[in-house]
Amino acid sequence: MSERPAIAVRDLRKVYGEKAAVDGLTLSVPRGCFFGFLGPNGAGKTTTIRMLLGLAAPTAGEIEMLGLPMPEQALAIKRRIGVVPEESVLFDRLTGAEHLEFAGRMYGLERRVAAVRAGELLGLFELNGQPKKLIADYSKGMRKRLSMAAALIHRPELLLLDEPFEGVDAVGARMMKDLLLDQVRQGVTVFLTSHVMEVVERLCDRVAIIHQGRLVMEGATAELRSGTETLEDAFVRLVGGERSLEKLDWL
Amino acid sequence: MPSRIPAVLWAQWRILWNLRLARGSGGRLVGLALVVVWYGLWTALAASTAVVLADPARREAMGAALPWALLLVFGYWQLTPVFTASLGASLNLTKVLIYPIPERQLFALEVLLRVTTGVEMLLVLGGITLGLLLNPAVPGATVLVAVTVFALLNLLLAAGTRSLLERLVAHKRMREALVFLLVLAVALPQVLAHTGLPRFFASWLAHSPAGLWPWTAAGRVALGASTAADWAVLGAWTLAAYLFGRWQFSRTLRVDAAAAGSAPRPVPRAGAWTDRLYRLPVRLLPDPLAALVEKELRSLFRTPRFRLVFLMGFTFGFLIWVPLWRTESFIFRRAAEDFAVLVSVYALLLLSEVVFWNVFGFDRAAAQLYYSAPARLRTVLAAKNLAAAVVVVLEATMITAACLLLRMPVTAGKILEAYAVLLILSLFLTAAGNLSSLYWARPVDPDHSWGRTSRGRSHALMVLVFPLLSLPVLLAYVARHVFQSQLVFLGGLAVATALGALCYRLALGAAAGLAERQREDLLAVLTAGAGPLA
Numbered sequence: 011m012s013e014r015p016a017i018a019v020r021d022l023r024k025v026y027g028e029k030a031a032v033d034g035l036t037l038s039v040p041r042g043c044f045f046g047f048l049g050p051n052g053a054g055k056t057t058t059i060r061m062l063l064g065l066a067a068p069t070a071g072e073i074e075m076l077g078l079p080m081p082e083q084a085l086a087i088k089r090r091i092g093v094v095p096e097e098s099v100l101f102d103r104l105t106g107a108e109h110l111e112f113a114g115r116m117y118g119l120e121r122r123v124a125a126v127r128a129g130e131l132l133g134l135f136e137l138n139g140q141p142k143k144l145i146a147d148y149s150k151g152m153r154k155r156l157s158m159a160a161a162l163i164h165r166p167e168l169l170l171l172d173e174p175f176e177g178v179d180a181v182g183a184r185m186m187k188d189l190l191l192d193q194v195r196q197g198v199t200v201f202l203t204s205h206v207m208e209v210v211e212r213l214c215d216r217v218a219i220i221h222q223g224r225l226v227m228e229g230a231t232a233e234l235r236s237g238t239e240t241l242e243d244a245f246v247r248l249v250g251g252e253r254s255l256e257k258l259d260w261l
Numbered sequence: 262m263p264s265r266i267p268a269v270l271w272a273q274w275r276i277l278w279n280l281r282l283a284r285g286s287g288g289r290l291v292g293l294a295l296v297v298v299w300y301g302l303w304t305a306l307a308a309s310t311a312v313v314l315a316d317p318a319r320r321e322a323m324g325a326a327l328p329w330a331l332l333l334v335f336g337y338w339q340l341t342p343v344f345t346a347s348l349g350a351s352l353n354l355t356k357v358l359i360y361p362i363p364e365r366q367l368f369a370l371e372v373l374l375r376v377t378t379g380v381e382m383l384l385v386l387g388g389i390t391l392g393l394l395l396n397p398a399v400p401g402a403t404v405l406v407a408v409t410v411f412a413l414l415n416l417l418l419a420a421g422t423r424s425l426l427e428r429l430v431a432h433k434r435m436r437e438a439l440v441f442l443l444v445l446a447v448a449l450p451q452v453l454a455h456t457g458l459p460r461f462f463a464s465w466l467a468h469s470p471a472g473l474w475p476w477t478a479a480g481r482v483a484l485g486a487s488t489a490a491d492w493a494v495l496g497a498w499t500l501a502a503y504l505f506g507r508w509q510f511s512r513t514l515r516v517d518a519a520a521a522g523s524a525p526r527p528v529p530r531a532g533a534w535t536d537r538l539y540r541l542p543v544r545l546l547p548d549p550l551a552a553l554v555e556k557e558l559r560s561l562f563r564t565p566r567f568r569l570v571f572l573m574g575f576t577f578g579f580l581i582w583v584p585l586w587r588t589e590s591f592i593f594r595r596a597a598e599d600f601a602v603l604v605s606v607y608a609l610l611l612l613s614e615v616v617f618w619n620v621f622g623f624d625r626a627a628a629q630l631y632y633s634a635p636a637r638l639r640t641v642l643a644a645k646n647l648a649a650a651v652v653v654v655l656e657a658t659m660i661t662a663a664c665l666l667l668r669m670p671v672t673a674g675k676i677l678e679a680y681a682v683l684l685i686l687s688l689f690l691t692a693a694g695n696l697s698s699l700y701w702a703r704p705v706d707p708d709h710s711w712g713r714t715s716r717g718r719s720h721a722l723m724v725l726v727f728p729l730l731s732l733p734v735l736l737a738y739v740a741r742h743v744f745q746s747q748l749v750f751l752g753g754l755a756v757a758t759a760l761g762a763l764c765y766r767l768a769l770g771a772a773a774g775l776a777e778r779q780r781e782d783l784l785a786v787l788t789a790g791a792g793p794l795a
């Protein structure tokens with residue numbers, strides 16, 4: 011059972027109206043891998059994550075997470091994964107500690123354990139400066155850090171992170187990256203989407219690139235680059251983004 | 262697996278604590294007093310009901326009256342929240358679905374939350390239960406069973422209805438149509454009072470067997486006069502309500518909001534009459550004023566909340582006023598002459614909620630842009646006010662067209678009068694609205710077709726201020742009535758116009774200054790809050 015990949019997706023398809031947001035995606039994420047899932051805006055990354063989480067039903071295809079089928083075993087899967095979704099799922103009128111305690115209890119931790127871990131995570135993510143501050147008053151970076159803390163509170167085996175560093179300052183982002191690398195060393199699988207190629211290049215063992223709902227490339231990060239080409243160069247080449255910079259007279 | 266229900270309820274309690282109790286506010290006392298008065302009245306009704314039902318001498322009358330009372334409870338519980346656009350607390354599914362919480366627990370929570378839309382009815386049912394328990398002629402055990410099952414039926418049915426509505430309103434066009442129909446339905450009792458029940462409906466009501474309704478069965482069971490059929494009917498309705506509630510909730514849980522909202526919005530093609538309307542300011546005004554007015558008009562007409570009130574202005578207004586006009590009442594017969602003016606002012610009251618009182622809250626996404634763009638805030642406010650004036654003129658035109666279509670007794674003079682009155686009132690409203698938009702700015706989601714766009718306190722203030730702002734125009738009417746002179750009336754309107762223009766000029770300057778000084782506070786306030794229960 012442990013040999014099965016952390017995420018296995020076969021012929022996944024999601025159609026909205028007449029548009030296929032995800033179109034026949036087949037993907038395998040090995041356990042203990044730091045996996046980067048890249049694509050330009052509107053490529054289908056968030057839709058894929060929503061389907062992985064069971065928040066959107068696929069039009070066709072199969073999803074297996076941690077060896078369990080989604081959505082049949084949705085509860086068992088959700089207990090073992092941590093999520094930082096693109097849209098905020100924080101409750102603005104709670105304090106950071108209250109939200110973390112809530113998240114811990116929702117993942118099945120005892121209240122006492124959830125409260126202790128909440129305090130420790132707040133310290134780790136440097137959010138304990140103003141304990142009575144409501145999430146509504148948090149900056150975007152603080153919200154992302156709190157989301158990450160909530161995703162970690164139950165020690166998940168798999169982390170699904172949709173743009174987790176967006177709005178986070180350099181110090182906070184560095185801490186989060188180090189933490190994630192440490193998690194991977196401990197055997198946790200990380201599935202990450204990001205628009206920042208340097209981040210993906212530095213962190214991820216494997217990378218998949220999706221464009222217009224289709225997988226255009228998957229492989230080890232080192233393999234994707236050829237010669238002096240950076241990941242960004244490869245990405246631009248693969249998604250056909252080499253637009254000619256036609257000069258505008260007035261610009 | 263341990264229940265997640267306590268965790269969700271605890272989070273909601275903390276949110277309410279943080280929101281209402283942990284921070285001081287003078288308005289809280291007023292809100293608390295209103296709650297005490299409202300529920301006090303319902304408690305008094307429940308107590309009266311208990312006293313009446315406790316009398317053994319009324320046993321016979323109860324047999325006839327109790328099912329009707331339960332029908333009213335049923336109607337209030339199921340329909341009133343829909344008509345008042347207050348569906349109570351509900352699970353914010355988008356935020357709790359990432360957690361491993363079983364569907365049955367979510368449904369149990371949702372059913373529990375339906376209590377929030379029927380607390381009044383629980384009080385009444387409590388009164389009924391107490392009265393019947395105190396009545397020696399009624400067996401106590403069946404009372405408790407009947408009332409409990411009846412309450413459960415209502416909760417389950419309300420959960421299903423709410424889920425169904427929530428799913429329907431996820432589709433933008435469906436949401437607007439549904440909300441519009443619901444709003445029109447508020448006028449239904451008045452229309453029925455004048456036109457009577459439709460024949461087929463009256464016939465159906467008269468011929469359907471009363472014993473098949475849950476309120477009749479529950480009434481008989483409660484009074485201990487039931488047959489096996491009554492128990493079967495009550496059980497069948499409760500089971501049906503459970504299945505319906507669970508089915509609808511389950512479907513809502515699986516609805517994909519992204520899919521529901523994926524239908525592309527129709528964008529007017531260049532040359533369409535709406536596009537020409539949006540382009541009109543460019544022909545008449547200099548930039549950046551013209552660009553701002555054009556942006557306002559495009560945004561407003563693409564906003565569901567605005568479209569609803571605009572549509573209501575010349576439909577709901579007619580539903581309200583036409584039956585009154587058709588009565589034999591002297592006052593309303595006299596008012597027929599001023600019908601267009603009356604409906605127009607009513608429409609203005611509806612429109613004011615979105616185009617006058619909270620213009621920055623309604624346009625929160627653009628607020629930062631206004632501060633960073635090289636345009637003066639005075640120009641921004643003036644553009645919003647000009648767009649409002651265009652909207653008011655359009656509304657008046659629609660009302661005029663509707664009056665002519667319905668062959669109402671309106672003359673060209675009265676139509677001109679309606680336009681003049683609306684524009685003068687708009688001067689006062691924009692003056693007050695520019696200030697209230699800054700003093701009581703509140704973030705609003707313009708995609709929500711229902712719900713208030715202002716805080717309760719400021720909303721109440723607006724209702725009070727509207728007659729005050731209308732005073733100069735009202736005085737012109739009074740002068741016409743007293744002096745029986747159209748000339749005096751026109752003079753009164755001229756004075757009102759001058760006064761309105763002066764107020765507008767002063768308020769615009771004050772509001773622009775205030776907007777500059779309070780930019781940080783204004784931007785901070787235009788952020789939203791959220792909890793596990795929406």
